[in-house]
Amino acid sequence: MALLDLETGALLDGGAEPAVLLEPTADAAQLATASSADGVVGIRFPTFGDGRGHSLAVLLRERHGFKGEIRAIGYLIPDLAPFLLRSGFDTAEITDANDVETWKGALTRIKHIYQPGFRNPQPLRRNASRKAAEELDERLSETKDLAARITALRESIEGRTVFSTSLGLEDQAILHAIAASGADIDIFTLDTGRLFQEVLETVELSELRYGLRIRLVAPDANEVQQLVANDGVFGFRNSVENRKTCCEVRKVRPLNRELKGAQGWIAGIRREHSDERASVPLAAWDEAHGLIKINPVADWSTQELTAYITANNIPVNPLHARGFISIGCAPCTRAVQPGENPRAGRWWWENEEKKECGLHLNPLREGKAA
Ligand code: SF4
Numbered sequence: 338m339a340l341l342d343l344e345t346g347a348l349l350d351g352g353a354e355p356a357v358l359l360e361p362t363a364d365a366a367q368l369a370t371a372s373s374a375d376g377v378v379g380i381r382f383p384t385f386g387d388g389r390g391h392s393l394a395v396l397l398r399e400r401h402g403f404k405g406e407i408r409a410i411g412y413l414i415p416d417l418a419p420f421l422l423r424s425g426f427d428t429a430e431i432t433d434a435n436d437v438e439t440w441k442g443a444l445t446r447i448k449h450i451y452q453p454g455f456r457n458p459q460p461l462r463r464n465a466s467r468k469a470a471e472e473l474d475e476r477l478s479e480t481k482d483l484a485a486r487i488t489a490l491r492e493s494i495e496g497r498t499v500f501s502t503s504l505g506l507e508d509q510a511i512l513h514a515i516a517a518s519g520a521d522i523d524i525f526t527l528d529t530g531r532l533f534q535e536v537l538e539t540v541e542l543s544e545l546r547y548g549l550r551i552r553l554v555a556p557d558a559n560e561v562q563q564l565v566a567n568d569g570v571f572g573f574r575n576s577v578e579n580r581k582t583c584c585e586v587r588k589v590r591p592l593n594r595e596l597k598g599a600q601g602w603i604a605g606i607r608r609e610h611s612d613e614r615a616s617v618p619l620a621a622w623d624e625a626h627g628l629i630k631i632n633p634v635a636d637w638s639t640q641e642l643t644a645y646i647t648a649n650n651i652p653v654n655p656l657h658a659r660g661f662i663s664i665g666c667a668p669c670t671r672a673v674q675p676g677e678n679p680r681a682g683r684w685w686w687e688n689e690e691k692k693e694c695g696l697h698l699n700p701l702r703e704g705k706a707a
Pocket of ligand 1: 529573580668669
């Protein structure tokens with residue numbers, strides 16, 4: 338038996354024994370346990386043609402965010418090499434070290450892969466790029482008219498473009514402009530399971546007003562069950578780490594699933610929101626998701642936003658009238674006092690600098706070129 342590095346095609350010396358060995362019949366609980374393994378996770382292929390191991394590797398990578406080594410073990414032939422690599426395997430146990438050249442040949446045989454996969458998360462055919470993002474940022478800066486910006490971004494991005502709305506004031510203004518422009522945009526909100534009833538009522542009100550559908554995107558039920566079993570119903574109040582885990586399960590992972598395959602992502606970030614957001618661009622290349630992220634009201638002031646909402650009689654969440662400005666999940670949001678930072682009501686028990694849930698990282702602040 339020899340151990341092959343699937344990225345390089347080289348034979349490895351030894352290698353640690355797997356900390357966990359998954360059978361192809363592994364269920365969600367076993368996958369969750371394996372994802373927290375401190376060491377190699379092995380996945381067994383009992384027969385040639387049994388593809389369930391590939392699915393397990395994809396779930397470990399995409400659903401559980403497992404970053405460690407995944408090793409293919411069992412009935413493996415060189416033709417499987419590129420598929421193992423794409424589904425997230427790092428290494429494979431091969432029966433004969435003399436076959437290494439055949440394995441290497443299989444790894445380089447397929448030059449272009451058009452389907453999404455773990456090591457090529459986006460299809461190759463796409464017009465979204467860093468350069469396209471820069472051009473769009475320039476184009477959007479030529480006008481402050483929101484409907485014109487929506488039209489411009491839709492003209493500039495060829496593929497699926499999504500709008501993730503929290504039904505806040507900025508998002509309601511964007512929704513109005515999307516409806517006014519008639520742009521083909523996939524609209525959804527992250528239904529974390531902890532939303533205010535008023536948010537859901539605003540969903541319905543908006544759908545009736547604009548005659549469009551706002552999809553509710555739920556987190557993975559097994560992941561939520563596991564989270565609550567580990568940390569408790571209000572475990573997110575016990576530590577920043579717990580809170581980030583809750584946001585990861587209920588928001589970040591569902592969002593990432595929705596962004597997969599999209600070329601454009603519209604969000605309601607404004608520079609006035611916080612220091613963290615002060616330099617957010619109108620459009621920027623989002624390296625993490627491989628798409629163009631557009632913040633079409635980034636440069637709007639609060640006065641401009643309020644005036645637009647009033648002038649167009651846009652439906653808004655009734656909680657705003659009760660002092661709520663930035664509205665997230667019910668247990669993590671409170672009303673703010675006049676003069677307080679608009680985001681002071683989010684996770685108010687935490688240090689100011691830690692108040693992001695991971696959905697909207699500023700590429701300029703993160704050190705990534707926009
Ligand atoms: S805002 Fe609160 S309840 Fe909502 S996902 Fe984050 S920690 Fe969990």
